[in-house]
Amino acid sequence: MLEVNGVAAGYGRFGVLSDVSFSVSEGTFMGIVGRNGVGKTTLLKAIAGPVKVSSGAIRLRGESTGSLDPSQSAKRGVSLVLDRKGIFRSLTVRENLALAHRLSAGRTQRWSMTSVFEMFPRLSERADAPGGGLSGGEQQMLAIGRALLCQPDLLLLDEPTEGLAPLIVHELVATLNRLRAEGLTAIVVDQRLETVFDTCGEVLVMSRGSIAASGAADDLRRRGDLLQEHLGV
DSSP, X not given: OEEEEEEEEEETTEEEEEEEEEEXXXXXXXXXXXXXXXXXXXXXXXXXXXXOEEEEEEEETTEEOTTXXXXXXXXXXXXXXXXXXXXXXXXXXXXXXXXXXXXXXXXXXXXXXXXXXHHOHHHHHTTXXXXXXXXXXXXXXXXXXXXXXXXXXXXXXXXXXXXXXHHHHHHHHHHHHHHHHTTOEEEEEOSOHHHHHHHOSEEXXXXXXXXXXXXXXXXXXXXXXXXXXXXXX
């Protein structure tokens, strides 16, 4: 599904990523963990288009995405959820979802507004409420629902559980596992290690803009020495 080969990227003259390489098979959930500032969000943005690659290559289903802007990347099937950002606060939940669905014209329709409401019953209950009036957890549900209605082949989630109550975290983890069971391909970045280990089959550990370690989630979960070295936990 996704190949990242020797990628370097950053912001202007400030480099963040250096020689990052990995691949994600179709139907796989890949987790990325690491301390703040090591380049996890920058990597997601490089895959989705907001950050341009200065060297190396990123390929989606064998086709280069390096020169695509975010809208073109979305049309190719990449949806990026940056925390709870991106929802239209003045539009209702239903309007936010309808807009995303409209933008997916021409793509295979795997998800509908009905299926999103079934996945997130709270959104159904608040369908006519403005996005800005939702709780943090509800806004995250809306952001993920909007991303799904763009009909992605690859879903990129940046800190989906940050700042959320434990009950909401539990619901989101259950939703991610459901999407994984349905065959969606995703990359999940989260500071909460349990979220990554409980939803992803493979995990990358990032340090200083590069991949420091990788492996099966169950194996890395037991590597206390590695987690202590690169995450301080």
